[in-house]
Structure formats: structure tokens, C-alpha cells
Amino acid sequence: MKPLLLPCSLLIFLLPVIIYVECVPDSHSASKQEHVHFDTGGLSRDSFPKGFVFGTSTAAYQVEGMARKEGRGPCMWDIFTKIPGFIADNSSGDVAVDQYNRYEHDVDIMQKLNFDAYRFSISWSRIFPNGAGEVNWKGVAYYHRLINYLHLKGITPYACLVHQDLPYELHKKYKGYLDRQIVKDYAHFADFCFKTFGDKVKNWFTFNEPRNTAVLGYDDGSFPPARCSKPYGDCSEGNSSTEPYIVTHNIILSHATAVQIYRQKYLATQKGRIGIILDFNWYEPLTDSVADNLAAQRARDFNVGW
DSSP, rough: OOOSSSSEEEEEEETTTEEEEEOOOOOTTTOOEEEEEOOOTTOOGGGOOTTTEEEEHHHHHOOOOOOTSSSOOBBHHHHHHTTTTTSSSSSSSTTTTTHHHHHHHHHHHHTTTTOOEEEEEOOHHSSSTTTSSSOOHHHHHHHHHHHHHHHHOEEEEEEEESOOOOOOHHHHHGGGGTTTHHHHHHHHHHHHHHHHHTTOEEEEEEEOOOHHHHHHTTOOOOOOOOOOTTOOOOOOOOOOTTHHHHHHHHHHHHHHHHHHIIIIHHHHHHHOOOEOOOOOOOOOSSSHHHHHHHHHHHHHHHHOOO
């Protein structure tokens, strides 16, 4: 089988035991659809508890494209993917799978696969190009179109406010998550989203995997803003002993502030839910010693104690 050419969307689903691969045709080719059957071992929707939600999820920077168009401001990844050597193959999310223009096609695939829900993230810098201040109404209109089309196709929207894509202007202005000002600016962004989209979005997440923001961005420096210190990493600036904890503290404050805003201003009328998305590792002590038990508990707290 010949390799598939991008841009394409790949979605895998167990029911009705088919993998669909659909690619956007160009002017020289016709669209193709491949059906691959495989044994699920008897697994079906009935294998899951009643109310279990089947869906898919994405992150704005990873799928939307239109990175510097339609009024969007730069996020951290826009800047750091342009640094030679930061990304192995120098790829970026400038185009990605172009969901900004192809969202109907992608949602149609979700409907064909019988998904219940779609979790997407809202690009902060597409709504507020500078992180605060002037609103980019073209960006607002895009999310209205996406949400409306999801409802049209019977798919429940789940919205995440930040998925590793802090507006670069806030980092440039005051070092982003290292400064307490981030709590105020994030709260303003969250409030705007609740007010603007909350009549159609009933499932909210404040942050996606905040541990990765703190650890990969400020401990080993493999994510933007690439801050760390030896021996944990080899960055030009940063302090791995202190900055991950400062960032963690400010993200927790931001999360708590957004939750409070939603509960106090919007919950009674919008009747939605709000939470946070965590990824984590579980740790057990190496021995039964007090020191090892305390070390394991500290590690668990940092991973799941958000």
C-alpha cells in the first residue's frame, strides 16, 4: 500500500470494528477510504459502564494551523519551533492538519465513527493575540462555528482553556507562569470564554497536563520556554530547583480562580461542569524506610496533587 499524503485525518474506533482513513484530495487525486476489519475480542459499547463517553481530543496548536492568520497572536510553540535544533526535523504547527479550515470534514468523520464527544482546546492567543486586551473576533467566530457544527452533528463539545500554548506576549512581558500576574490574565481569558461560549459548552477544563508545563518547560527544558539548570538540563537560563514549583503554584492559583469564577457567575444559569486534565506517574517507595515513603509521597503529590 502506498504511503498516504498529508494533510489527512486518522481516527480509530472500535465500533463498528472499522478503521477509517480519510485524506483531503488535491486537484490531482480522488479521495480514498480504506476499511480495515479486526478482531475486538468481543469488546463493544456494552463492555463499558452506562454513561461512558466515547470521543476524541486534540490541542489547538497541534491541529488548527492558521498560526499567523485571521488575527491570531503567537503562542510559545510558534516561537520555539523556529529555533534551530529545538525540534529535530524543524516541523511546526503553522499548518498542522488545517482544522481551522477543515473542521467540518473532521467533525463529519467523528460522526461517522459514532463518537459522543470531542474535546478541543481554545487557543488563548487566537482570542487575545496579546494575552489580554483587544479581542480577536475572527478567532471567536471560528470557535462558534466549530461548536455549532458539533451540536449539529450530535457531538458534545468539551473545551479546554489551555493546552500548553501560553501566549508568547505574556512570556515576553513578565515571564508568563513565573509571575503572579498570570493569574489575573488567565482569569480574564477564562471569564471571557465562559461568557462567550458557555451557553453551548457545558464541559470545561482549565488546563491540560499542567505537570508537563512545569516539568518539561522549567525543569528539563524540553518544552517551551526551555528553562532549566544543570544537572537536570542544559538551558541558557532557568533554575530547575525553584521554577517548576513557582510555575506549579501559579497554575494552581489560576485553576482555582477560574473554577471560582465559573461557579459564582455561570454555574447557576449555564449548568455546566469544570475540572482539570491530569497526566501522572504513580510512585512506590523503593524500601519500607521512612525516607523512601516520604519521597514516594512527594512524587505522587507533584503528579496527582493538583
